[in-house]
Amino acid sequence: xxxxxxxxxxxxxxxxxxxxxxxxxxxxxxxxxxxxxxxxxxxxxxxxxxxxxxxxxxxxxxxxxxxxxxxxxxxxxxxxxxxxxxxxxxxxxxxxxxxxxxxxxxxxxxxxxxxxxxxxxxxxxxxxxxxxxxxxxxxxxxxxxxxxxxxxxxxxxxxxxxxxxxxxxxxxxxxxxxxxxxxxxxxxxxxxxxxxxxxxxxxxxxxxxxxxxxxxxxxxxxxxxxxxxxxxxxxxxxx
Ligand code: SAM
Numbered sequence: 001x002x003x004x005x006x007x008x009x010x011x012x013x014x015x016x017x018x019x020x021x022x023x024x025x026x027x028x029x030x031x032x033x034x035x036x037x038x039x040x041x042x043x044x045x046x047x048x049x050x051x052x053x054x055x056x057x058x059x060x061x062x063x064x065x066x067x068x069x070x071x072x073x074x075x076x077x078x079x080x081x082x083x084x085x086x087x088x089x090x091x092x093x094x095x096x097x098x099x100x101x102x103x104x105x106x107x108x109x110x111x112x113x114x115x116x117x118x119x120x121x122x123x124x125x126x127x128x129x130x131x132x133x134x135x136x137x138x139x140x141x142x143x144x145x146x147x148x149x150x151x152x153x154x155x156x157x158x159x160x161x162x163x164x165x166x167x168x169x170x171x172x173x174x175x176x177x178x179x180x181x182x183x184x185x186x187x188x189x190x191x192x193x194x195x196x197x198x199x200x201x202x203x204x205x206x207x208x209x210x211x212x213x214x215x216x217x218x219x220x221x222x223x224x225x226x227x228x229x230x231x232x233x234x235x236x237x238x239x
Contacts, residue, residue: 001105001160002031005149006069007112008048010034012146021154024163033073040068049115058116066111066122074109074130082130084109086123087148089141091134094152096175098135102152103159110152112145181230185218 005013013034017025024030038046041064049059074082083105092098102108111118111126126132137148157163164170171178188199202214223231 001029001157002107003033003153003157004073004107004109005032005034005112005146006037006066006073006109007034007144007146007149008037008114009112009144009146010036012112012150015150016153020163021157024157024160027162029160029162030157035069035073037065037069040065040072052116056116060116061113061118061122063119063122063125066118067125070126070129078129080131081105082107082109084111084126084130084132085149085152086111086113086118086126086132086134087137087145087152088113088117088134089136089139091136094135094137094148094155096155098133099152099155099159102133102156108156110145110149112149114144175230179219181232182219182223183227183230185215185222 003016007013011034013032016022016032016034021030025032037048041047048061048065050062052058052060074084083102085102085108087110109130111122123132123134135148135152137151142148159170161167170176172184173179174184175181188203190199192199192204200214202210205211220231
């Protein structure tokens with residue numbers, strides 16, 4: 001998988017060299033390219049923003065540097081196999097299911113907005129050429145798309161076959177099909193007693209059936225309590 005990042009702060013993506021993502025790059029599972037959008041400006045100040053048409057506060061990212069960057073990095077031919085991600089508070093919510101879909105694509109280009117955002121024609125143009133995803137990390141506003149692009153990258157790349165040493169750990173995670181899309185049950189490890197708090201007895205019983213039932217019940221309880229939007233009627237009906 002090839003990952004490109006277009007940003008006025010490409011240094012944000014240095015962290016992709018750390019930890020498991022760094023290992024994935026070394027092992028050739030992903031190729032990472034961070035680009036400075038200002039490389040496609042032509043004035044002395046390397047300007048990427050201008051005032052909003054129609055007035056209002058803040059600045060908007062000009063389309064010209066984006067267009068030139070696209071031409072050079074992606075090309076000038078339409079190609080739906082290229083996925084272009086625009087992190088945006090007004091995008092579709094980013095979910096595990098979107099991460100799954102993206103984990104099987106060959107190429108993702110992340111376009112990181114700053115200021116008030118990117119001139120909308122850039123998104124319309126990209127949509128006419130490639131497969132575009134406008135995705136939101138949540139109902140809050142970040143300063144720029146870089147942190148969102150990093151979060152999306154981590155969620156996607158850990159699902160790429162070969163990334164996880166033990167792929168079974170993916171099957172049992174929150175939101176996964178193995179969990180019926182529910183939240184994960186609470187986790188414990190040794191020591192069995194710590195600061196007056198004990199590991200639930202059932203987990204030390206060695207009884208696989210009882211352990212599985214306890215975990216399932218806890219998943220359902222937690223999901224109903226914290227994320228009722230995730231419990232579908234099927235799962236509730238079975239319990
Ligand atoms: N004017 C925008 C609005 O009101 O929706 C906020 C712009 S924000 C300061 C600058 C950039 O941060 C956005 O263009 C986007 O790339 C990124 N961003 C901010 N919040 C985000 C979120 N919740 N999810 C994804 N990206 C976000």
